[in-house]
Amino acid sequence: MKQSQQITRNYAQALMELTNNDLQFQELLLNEIKTLDKGISQVKDSWSFFNNPGVSKEEKKNIIKKTFSGKINEKILNFLLLLIDNKRFNLLPEIHNQFNKLVNKSQGTIIAEVYSTVDIDTNILQKLKQGIEDTIGSNKKVEIESKMEPSLIGGIKVKINDLVYDGSIKSRLENLKQRMGV
Secondary structure, three states, rough: OOOHHHHHHHHHHHHHHHHOOOHHHHHHHHHHHHHHHHHHHHHOHHHHHHHHHOOOOHHHHHHHHHHHHHOOOHHHHHHHHHHHHHOHHHHHHHHHHHHHHHHHOOOOOOEEEEOOOOOOOOHHHHHHHHHHHHHHHHOOOOEEEEOOOOOOOOEEEEOOOOEEEOHHHHHHHHHHHHHOOO
């Protein structure tokens, strides 16, 4: 495991511990981090600013305080300041991702990433979700994240945690190539 992955998991775990297993507070923190991550990414050159060693920690912290003080939960604000102090602010997107996984696990939610070459109809996604829930059982809630991946050529690929069900044409062609020894 790469060191940055372990670091992001540690920060995400620290955030999780702040919630004291309060599911509503977990959702609140997750939504705020998601909004922050998305908002910062939409501002041109914001990541460059926060990753610039020529900009002092105090300048970065002042920007965060002026922008978010009183608008986000105090624990998230302090968390952002801690990331700046520890020169880890650039890891916020991955920390968000790891925290999301921890919250889903805590709440018994499984995320199924569905990759396809085109947008999948909502009815088909709902049937797929029901099929996954029936397969998994044990009262687990499934959320579908639909993603576009033109390289699949056709069909779909479903990723649940580390398990991948690949029914794409690309995968079938690669398997055929291997069997033919090409």
